[in-house]
Amino acid sequence: LVRPGPGRQGRVGIANFCNRYGPHPANSLQIMICSFLPENGFQLANAEQPQGFARHLCPPRAGAALERAAECLRRGGLVVYPASTFYALGCLGKNERAAELVYRIKGRADANPLPLLAASMEQAESAVNLKAMPGDLARRFWPGPLTVLLPAINLAARAVNSRGLAAIRIDANPVARHLARLAGGVLTASSANISGKPPAASVAALDPQFLRRLEKLGDMALVLPACAPWCEPAGGLPSTIVEVLPKTNDNGLRVLRAGAISRAALNAAGHAIRD
Secondary structure, eight states: OOOOOTTOOSOOEEEEEEEOOOSSTTOOEEEEEEEEETTTEEEEOOSSSOOGGGGGSOOOSTTHHHHHHHHHHHTTOEEEEEOSSSEEEEOBTTOHHHHHHHHHHHTOOTTSOOOEEESSHHHHHTTBOGGGSOHHHHHHHOSSSEEEEEEBOSOOGGGSOTTSEEEEEEOSOHHHHHHHHHHTSOEEOEESSOTTSOOOSSGGGSOHHHHHHHHTTGGGEEEOOOSSGGGSOOOSSOOEEEEEOSSOTTOOEEEEEOOSSOHHHHHHTTOOEEO
């Protein structure tokens, strides 16, 4: 079980499930339901009488934690989940009320639309106009930490900028993609932190103040840890955000946020970087 750092406060339950991924996708997940108690760290919760947040993630079938997290999202709730680089705070990208909750929990500035994450090209196509994106960009960098601004289609207002564009990627983290697939739509993917504070690359690094804000939502918020070490966020730089420049003959891009995909890598893929 993951143990919190010193000084953690509050009571946050987490479904910490270890996986037995083999070469066949039918291999099951072993689910452990946990409750965080400040006096003694994480402990196993009773399956019949789960405590804290754990009461919303009741065991123990293959994939039960992911299914319950997806159900929370479909009800308009929020889920903290592992993405490529850091843990993300997600809701369904078309849910106006849930997107407002993300802003409230994070204390996010109104001028910053929420980035999005999709499970597949097909799912991304339901949220943005992929025809505006050079095809080789997706083939080369998706799944991965490259977020691209594209014309939005039927999304929550908090996910769209003043020019009608939304920032989206297909994430490299299999837990994130599977969650989006089960939830039935693209997810918001801003970092799971209070705005201005450091992002978290592990459950243990999640800010206690952020977790206390989440807990006030009751059964409308869950924390979903990575199912195995290789599904943990990589940390380091955040995703790179680029805007596709129309009417250019050199697949021009503008880098809006430098990150895990370097300018050199974009150049090497045949894209001219404009300032």
